[in-house]
């Protein structure tokens with residue numbers, strides 16, 4: 001890891017800008033390699049997932065679905081970097097995961113922008129609407145999740161692909177088989193982008 005990334009991780013560890021949060025600060029070597037083929041941006045560390053293990057997309061249903069989709073796309077976990085629009089775990093008063101507030105996503109955006117800058121993956125994947133919107137605020141794009149899912153969009157000198165978040169709740173909007181197809185399309189976009197590099 002470079003000094004720049006180490007500095008970024010150290011700054012994140014010291015951040016307590018959001019008050020109503022489990023401050024797990026999931027960013028480090030465990031997120032993946034800086035020369036990744038794909039940068040995945042999800043929503044937030046989950047209570048039973050990264051908030052518990054410290055490793056993105058592990059230990060819960062979302063993590064298992066993510067890895068199954070990775071296999072559908074023909075992608076290797078060792079070749080990707082996984083992060084979130086916010087780096088801590090937003091909890092409700094009853095202790096369950098909740099959707100991050102716009103103010104929290106805004107507060108963490110400088111860290112997301114820094115990661116986009118440091119992780120020079122040719123393909124960036126927004127996993128869900130929260131990530132897609134935060135990336136839009138970093139560099140404008142016209143993508144909407146429902147209409148652009150699985151499509152390759154030119155963005156910031158790279159390819160941006162919107163996908164649904166791999167949580168089981170997303171199947172209420174996008175059935176599982178459709179999501180598998182979306183991920184297979186992602187695999188093609190990644191192979192095409194890599195062939196041009």
Ligand code: SF4
Pocket residue numbers: 012015016017018021023025086087088104107108111
């Ligand atoms: S979510 Fe981001 S901005 Fe909020 S406290 Fe955690 S690191 Fe800081």
